[in-house]
Structure formats: C-alpha cells, structure tokens
Amino acid sequence: MRMWMVDTSILCKNHLMGEYREHFAIAGLMRLERRFDGYIRNNLVEPKSIESRFEDIRDEMLCRGYEPKKEFVPPDISYLPEEHQNYKVDVQSSQDDLLSRCTFCRDNYDAGLVRNTDTYKKG
Numbered sequence: 001m002r003m004w005m006v007d008t009s010i011l012c013k014n015h016l017m018g019e020y021r022e023h024f025a026i027a028g029l030m031r032l033e034r035r036f037d038g039y040i041r042n043n044l045v046e047p048k049s050i051e052s053r054f055e056d057i058r059d060e061m062l063c064r065g066y067e068p069k070k071e072f073v074p075p076d077i078s079y080l081p082e083e084h085q086n087y088k089v090d091v092q093s094s095q096d097d098l099l100s101r102c103t104f105c106r107d108n109y110d111a112g113l114v115r116n117t118d119t120y121k122k123g
Ligand SMILES: [Zn+2]
Pocket: 011, 012, 013, 014, 015, 102, 103, 104, 105, 106
C-alpha cells in the first residue's frame, strides 16, 4: 500500500489505478485503527492528505476518461500519534523510487507530462 504523492500526471495506468484502490485499503485499516509505523518509516503514507490525494487521483482518472465510481469515505485519523498524522511523504524520494521501477511512469515523466510540480510540496 502506498500513496506515491507524485504529480498524478506521470502515473501510468497501473500505478494510477493502483493508488486509487490502495486509498480504500489504507482507509479501511484506519477505520480499524491500525498503526502505521512501518508505512510511515518507509515513506509510504501521508495520513492527513488521504482525502485530498484521493481527489487528485480521481480527477486524473476522470481526465483520462476512466470512471472512478466507488464512494470514498475519508477515515478518522485522530487515533494516530500526532507525528504520524502529520507525516509528509518525501516526494522526491518517492518519485525516484517510482521512476526506477516503472518504465511507463518514467516515459510519462521524461515526456514532460508534469502539470503541477508544486502541488504536493506546499504542505
Ligand atoms: Zn507506472
């Protein structure tokens, strides 16, 4: 499970759909009040951004003509330790990881599809 947090326009179809689905899985674990220590330690989730990130992913899917239909109910994250609630994914590190493992995302990146470079750096 991972919130890549990179510009959604560079995500290939698999990674875009994957991140969409994983938001439901992450939210499910949050509803069970699971701890996210490992995910935080490994730079994989950004709890406070789950709703806005989901909307970005959904917008990107709509933009590409896909039809995301499942209703997303944002989870209550108040049970998490404060430093986990406020954790910010290191986007550069996440992007480096993504581009090193997916040639399709890499191609999008190289093609300069990045539309809103600063979206996820604002905090
Ligand atoms: Zn990809």
